[in-house]
Amino acid sequence: MRWFGPEGAETISAEADPRIGGRYHVAFSTPDGERHDVAGVYKEVVPNERLVFSWAWRTMPERESQVTLTFRPDGDGTVLILTHEQFFDEPARDRHHEGWSGCFDRLERYLLEEAVA
Structure with a gap:
């Protein structure tokens, strides 16, 4: 809830049941006051290695895409690789690239x- 969403977003709610067939739902608002809801189903769950889940916006459920998160140990840390695919079109892909970039900037x-605290 503290870092999810594009730059400037505020997470309103987040629920997750990370098991095969489990569902997640995240809602956030952007600085312009717009609310965004995304939800999906976990397709693959390998603890500490991989998550694969569907991704569909409440306003466009027919445009479902797929997200894969891969985690690899790297010294004292972890490398996170995100692959988001099966977009409806190139503009959707580009908007998600911008959103994920902001999200990972916030995560960093x-x-x-947290490391300083």
């Missing part, structure tokens, strides 16, 4: 703050 700041 959050992790740095």
Whole structure:
């Protein structure tokens, strides 16, 4: 809840049941006051290695895509690889790239703050 969403977003709610067939739902608002809801189903769950889940916006459920998160040990840390695929079109792909980039910038700041605390 502290870092999910594009730059400037505020997470309103987040629920996750990370098991095969489990569902997740995240809602956030952007600085312009718009609410965004995304949800999906976990397709693959390998603890500490891999998560694969569907991704569909509440306003466009027919445009379902797929997200794969792969985790690899790297010294004292972890390398996270995100693959988001099966987009409806190139503009959707580009908007998600921007959103994920902001999300990971926020995650990096959050992790740095936690390391200092």
